[in-house]
Amino acid sequence: MQVMHRKGIRVPKAIVLGGYGLIGLACMRALSRAGFEVSGVGRSMRSANAVDLSVEWIIRDIPTITVEEWSAILDGVDVIVNASGALQDGARDDLEAIHVTAVARLVEAAARLPVRIVQISAAGVSESASTAFFRTKARGDMILSSGAKNWIILRPTLVLSQEAYGGTALLRAASALPLIQPHVLASAQIQTVYVGDVAAAVVASAQGQIRSGTIADITEQDTHTFPDLLAKVRRWQGWSGPVASPTIPAALVSAVGKIADLLGHLGWRSPLRTTALKALADGIRGDPGAWAKAGGSSCRSLDDTLALLPATRQERLFSRAYVALPLAIGTLAIFWLLSGLITLIDPARAMSVLAERAVSSWVIAPTVLGGAVADILLGIGILWRPWSRHAALGMLGLSSAYLIGSLFAAPDLWADPLGPMVKVLPGMTLAALVWLMLEER
Structure with a gap:
């Protein structure tokens, strides 16, 4: 890739894996505003064109990219942001391939180049975690931290955004159910983070404001129970209070997850799959202390995030359409x-x-x-x-x-x-x- 110059000043280059995803797209926009020449990597040109960004797109299935191909892609690149990932194995997703194999190949290629890798992981990852998502993410993080020369790992909690996809879409849909508000996962403790704060953390990392070797959760300070989180989102959307709040038995929640898993083998990436439900039940929490110690800016609270994203008629229509589809x-x-x-x-x-x-x-x-x-x-x-x-x-x-x-x-x-x-x-x-x-x- 050729390095661009503006009035004799070298323009830094960044590549974002999963560039049209919820987090990846926010990172691409933030990096562009910060003065980076940005390229995105993803497997669907149709999805890439839909985001309407004037950037270069590399249309590839990320796990299939070889070390040699990565070396060519990374030529002249200063920062690579890995915002790619999948929740659960399915017809279109292989967790081992995207979270482990792809990272290993990227690290091997980057070892010979002066490039910083910013990895978007997830709060709570561990090789002994209860889900394959967290276990494979943890292995990818370990490969990066042990093999790369210049790296940062950011681990956001539940990401909220004006875009609706996965967990954010599920929250909107569950909160928009007519007349009822299901009482489910009552003991689950959840922390959130605004997608713009995640993107800001990526920009700070890309600009060298955060030292290499940093591993930090990106999250708000407060913790919420899952029912309280649903209630806040419902009020934010502008719906009236529920007439009833029936308790959903754990057995029924488990059955829904298994049905969603079956649909996953048909290519549907439902946010109700067992991995997502297990993650919510276990709690999504992080410690903002490491990020603050590294010099990062504090993240918005849930209330501040919702205030930043005023709910519109389109928001309410989407939420109910998500249930109806x-x-x-x-x-x-x-x-x-x-x-x-x-x-x-x-x-x-x-x-x-x-x-x-x-x-x-x-x-x-x-x-x-x-x-x-x-x-x-x-x-x-x-x-x-x-x-x-x-x-x-x-x-x-x-x-x-x-x-x-x-x-x-x-x-x-x-x-x-x-x-x-x-x-x-x-x-x-x-x-x-x-x-x-x-x-x-």
């Missing part, structure tokens, strides 16, 4: 799967609908059986995250074909008292909403 996807999946399976259970009955209306016999069987198979495939497809938007679009297309075909083959069905054709329209609307609402970040 999985319900819509589940409803569509069940509807289309049952539609196809019921037809295959008794295909003769379905064929008789067309036969009674003098449709050519050679058309009937392929139409009925092909339609049933297509229904099942679409019902399965919308549950597989990489295909979900395409499946929703396919539902719209196939529903349109059914409606148009009925106008020619069975127009009388439109006047049927049970409204079999009219009822297709709400399903199309639901599929359209899912197609519009599904996005990565």
